[in-house]
Each structure stands twice: as structure tokens, then as C-alpha cells.
Amino acid sequence: MKTIKTTPIAAVLREPDKFTGREVDVKGWVRTRRGNKNVQFVALNDGSTIKNLQIVFDLTRFSDDDLKAIATGASIHVQGELVASQGKGQSVEVQASELEVYGTADPEKYPLQKKGHSLEFLREIAHLRPRTNTFGAVLRIRHALAFAVHKFFNDKGFYYFHTPLITASDCEGAGAMFQVTTLDMENPPRTEDGKVDYSQDFFGRHASLTVSGQLEGELGATALGCIYTFGPTFRAENSNTPRHLSEFWMIEPEMAFYEIEDNMDLAEEFIKYCIGYALEHCSDDIDFLAEHFDKDLKERLDFVVRNDFVRLPYSEGIKILEESGKKFEFPVYWGVDLASEHERFLVEEHFRKPVILTDYPKEIKAFYMKLNDDGKTVRAMDVLFPKIGEIIGGSQREESLEKLQQRVDELGLSGMEWYLDTRRFGSVPHSGFGLGFERLVLFVTGMQNIRDVIPFPRYPNNCEY
Ligand code: ATP
Numbered sequence: 397m398k399t400i401k402t403t404p405i406a407a408v409l410r411e412p413d414k415f416t417g418r419e420v421d422v423k424g425w426v427r428t429r430r431g432n433k434n435v436q437f438v439a440l441n442d443g444s445t446i447k448n449l450q451i452v453f454d455l456t457r458f459s460d461d462d463l464k465a466i467a468t469g470a471s472i473h474v475q476g477e478l479v480a481s482q483g484k485g486q487s488v489e490v491q492a493s494e495l496e497v498y499g500t501a502d503p504e505k506y507p508l509q510k511k512g513h514s515l516e517f518l519r520e521i522a523h524l525r526p527r528t529n530t531f532g533a534v535l536r537i538r539h540a541l542a543f544a545v546h547k548f549f550n551d552k553g554f555y556y557f558h559t560p561l562i563t564a565s566d567c568e569g570a571g572a573m574f575q576v577t578t579l580d581m582e583n584p585p586r587t588e589d590g591k592v593d594y595s596q597d598f599f600g601r602h603a604s605l606t607v608s609g610q611l612e613g614e615l616g617a618t619a620l621g622c623i624y625t626f627g628p629t630f631r632a633e634n635s636n637t638p639r640h641l642s643e644f645w646m647i648e649p650e651m652a653f654y655e656i657e658d659n660m661d662l663a664e665e666f667i668k669y670c671i672g673y674a675l676e677h678c679s680d681d682i683d684f685l686a687e688h689f690d691k692d693l694k695e696r697l698d699f700v701v702r703n704d705f706v707r708l709p710y711s712e713g714i715k716i717l718e719e720s721g722k723k724f725e726f727p728v729y730w731g732v733d734l735a736s737e738h739e740r741f742l743v744e745e746h747f748r749k750p751v752i753l754t755d756y757p758k759e760i761k762a763f764y765m766k767l768n769d770d771g772k773t774v775r776a777m778d779v780l781f782p783k784i785g786e787i788i789g790g791s792q793r794e795e796s797l798e799k800l801q802q803r804v805d806e807l808g809l810s811g812m813e814w815y816l817d818t819r820r821f822g823s824v825p826h827s828g829f830g831l832g833f834e835r836l837v838l839f840v841t842g843m844q845n846i847r848d849v850i851p852f853p854r855y856p857n858n859c860e861y
């Protein structure tokens with residue numbers, strides 16, 4: 397091999413004219429190989445783009461062993477001249493002059509031989525599925541969205557605030573928690589009345605994985621002004637739905653001096669920014685997913701970016717549902733926690749737009765939401781999306797110590813003194829929300845199942861790889 401700098405395939409294909417007539421050095425995995433006894437064509441992919449680079453092997457120059465080595469799944473290093481391609485389907489190709497084989501892949505055993513494996517099958521081999529076109533596209537889009545999240549907030553002067561994953565607080569109220577312990581499960585220490593003695597556990601108390609970083613986020617916001625978190629959260633709820641994971645990533649901005657309207661403006665601007673960023677930077681991947689899974693994908697993304705979201709109080713939403721004449725599986729009445737079918741009716745059939753639903757009954761929302769003057773509803777805001785349902789849950793927070801204390805007492809929550817201190821000392825109006833990152837990725841990729849937009853999904857009865 398000569399010493400030539402390796403070029404990512406994305407860079408070669410972005411500026412083919414620049415490289416044509418020159419020697420290139422590329423490294424990647426063989427996607428497919430076809431040809432005859434004189435010439436073989438390899439589609440090489442290195443993960444930098446959905447597109448493959450065609451490598452032409454003239455068999456007068458390469459041996460049978462070489463040929464065997466360039467089977468689907470093998471990893472290779474190739475040098476050769478980039479030339480205009482005669483074939484259809486690509487404008488340039490590499491006329492291979494040198495081949496180095498890093499790793500072969502036995503065609504009898506490599507599971508990704510053919511295109512068009514079902515997503516269900518690929519979930520069973522989740523450790524290899526990043527090598528497929530589909531998952532390559534999804535994972536590149538996922539990366540771009542994560543980058544967009546940081547860019548959006550950084551450009552606005554928000555600080556990235558790291559909240560703990562292990563928490564002793566079990567009243568975050570967002571879902572069932574996974575316990576964290578080093579006690580011997582077979583034979584845990586017991587207190588006199590026979591309960592497990594967590595004072596002898598690692599942290600000297602009962603601990604869990606966090607379901608949300610919000611409460612700690614509020615501590616950050618009441619010092620730094622505007623913060624956001626972006627980290628994994630864990631929910632032990634047994635929801636076997638296409639929109640729930642046991643481990644998912646959440647973005648939780650929290651802003652001092654923001655009222656509910658400011659919160660809604662931020663949420664809408666934020667989502668539109670992220671989608672716009674993906675449209676601008678991931679067009680090849682979005683085109684691929686649109687072509688294979690969802691013809692209306694691009695139109696839907698453009699539509700969301702270009703149109704205002706509807707803003708509607710919960711009570712009016714209930715009225716629309718009641719008057720729709722539609723038979724829902726779950727009954728609709730004032731006070732009900734909306735089911736996905738209700739949310740989707742409002743978004744997909746009634747308004748045909750994203751909807752921000754506000755002012756929910758206090759009974760179905762968390763204790764920290766600001767009570768409205770009617771005494772019945774709170775300043776909650778859920779952002780509802782086509783195909784997804786709830787993508788954001790947020791609210792203005794109760795800043796009055798007295799009212800918050802009353803809710804804490806009503807619900808019998810304990811161990812909240814550290815949180816109540818934010819209201820005791822220099823309390824301010826403030827707001828925030830949580831966006832489920834995978835639900836955003838689901839929307840932007842047009843995939844149907846949340847298990848297909850995270851590399852290693854965790855859900856009930858599945859913790860492989
Ligand atoms: P849902 O009603 O869909 O279960 P939630 O009301 O429990 O949502 P929040 O506690 O408000 O959700 O969490 C904020 C956001 O986190 C949600 O709007 C959603 O985007 C996301 N989210 C919540 N639970 C999950 C989950 N199990 N898997 C993936 N994302 C989730």
C-alpha cells in the first residue's frame with residue numbers, strides 16, 4: 397500500500413470532480429458484491445454517508461483469495477484511481493489497484509446478506525443492525541438532532557446542567573423507578589420490624605435511577621437563569637407501546653422568569669429548529685427513509701416547520717372530543733387523562749397540526765405545576781404531535797411556597813425540603829418542559845417504533861447487548 401491519506405466516502409461523493417483522475421484511499425465494509433469472472437463490483441460503505449462507493453476489481457489483478465475476502469460484511473482497505481463510472485447508479489467509481497483485507501465475514505454466518513430484512517428481525521440482531529442502510533440513516537439523524545439540541549440552547553445562552561442519574565428522591569412522580577442497591581438480594585439486612593434496612597445500603601438510604609432531572613434542573617435555573625439537561629432517564633413502567641422505552645434520553649430546559657407563554661414559544665421554536673436542522677443536514681438520510689418507509693415524511697416535516705402550532709386549553713379540547721361524535725375506546729369527560737387516541741384525534745383529524753394543550757385539571761398533573769386562579773386547573777402544556785401523540789410535557793412551576801407546600805402535604809410527599817428551598821429563598825416565576833429525545837427522532841425519521849431509533853433499546857423483558 398502506498399501512503400495516501402484516507403478520505404471518508406462522504407467527502408469523495410460530495411466533490412467527485414475534485415477527486416476524479418486521482419488516487420484515493422478508502423476503508424469500509426462491503427455491502428454487496430456482484431460481477432462476473434472478469435470484473436467484480438463492490439459497494440463499499442464506511443458509515444460517513446448512506447451512499448456506497450463503487451469499487452471495481454479487475455480480476456486479472458486480484459486472486460481468488462482476494463475475491464473470497466471481499467464478500468458482504470468484510471472490512472477492507474482499497475486504493476485506486478477515481479474515474480467516471482460507465483454504469484448506471486453512480487457517477488464515479490474506484491478502479492482498485494491495491495487491496496488490504498482487515499476482516500473477512502463468512503457468508504454462511506453473516507446475518508445481513510440480503511436487503512430488506514424486517515425491522516422485527518433486525519431488532520433481534522440489534523448488535524449488527526447499525527450496519528444496515530436504515531439504521532445508518534436513523535443513527536446519523538439521531539446524531540444531528542443531538543447536536544442541534546446543544547447548538548440551539550448554547551446559541552440562546554442556556555447552560556448545559558448535569559443532573560444526577562442516581563437519586564434518593566422518589567417523588568419525581570413521572571413513573572415507576574428502578575432501584576439501585578448493592579445489598580445482597582438473597583439475604584438483605586433487616587430492621588427490627590422486618591423491613592429491608594436501607595441504612596446499610598451503599599448510599600445509606602434507598603436509591604433509584606432518575607425518571608426526570610427536572611427538580612434538580614430547577615435548582616440550576618434559580619441560580620444560572622436558563623439551563624437545560626440532556627441525559628438518560630429510566631422508567632420501570634410496563635408500557636409495551638411503540639412510544640415507550642425503559643431507558644430513554646430526555647431534554648429538560650428550565651427557565652427562571654419564564655411564564656407559560658414564554659415556555660410555549662420556546663418549545664415551539666426549539667422543535668422547529670431541530671427539525672429544520674435535520675432537514676438541512678440529513679437530506680440524503682431523510683430521502684432514503686422517505687423512499688423506503690414513509691412517502692409523506694418530508695412534507696410532514698416541512699409542514700411542521702412552516703406552520704404555527706395550535707394552542708388550546710384542555711377544557712376546549714375535551715369539548716371538541718365530546719362533540720366529535722367519534723367512538724373512542726376510552727371515554728372522554730372533563731378530568732380524564734387523555735389517551736393517545738384522543739390526542740391523535742385532535743392533532744391528526746381535527747386540527748391537522750401540532751397542538752399545545754394547556755391548563756389541565758390539577759388532579760392529573762404533577763404537584764409542582766402552577767395553580768390557575770380557578771383553583772381547578774394548572775399551567776401545564778403538553779405538545780401533541782401527529783403520529784407521536786405527546787412529544788413534550790411541561791408547565792409553569794408553582795413559585796408560591798405556601799401553595800406548593802399545600803400540594804406537597806395533600807399528596808403526602810416527604811423529603812422535599814431541598815426542593816422547597818428554591819421557593820423559600822428568592823423564589824421566582826419559572827417554567828420548563830421535558831422533550832423525549834427518541835420521540836423527536838421517531839418523528840423526524842418517520843419510523844413507527846421507538847425501539848428502532850435508539851441503538852440499544854431497553855424495554856420489558858429486553859436488555860440484551
Ligand atoms: P406518556 O403519557 O406518553 O407516557 P408522560 O406524561 O409520562 O408521557 P412526561 O413525564 O411528561 O411524560 O415526560 C416528558 C416527555 O418524555 C414526554 O413528553 C415524552 O416525550 C417522553 N417520555 C415519557 N415517557 C417516555 C418513555 N417511557 N419512553 C420514551 N419517551 C418518554
Ligand code: MN
Binds near residue numbers: 570571
Ligand atoms: Mn408516562
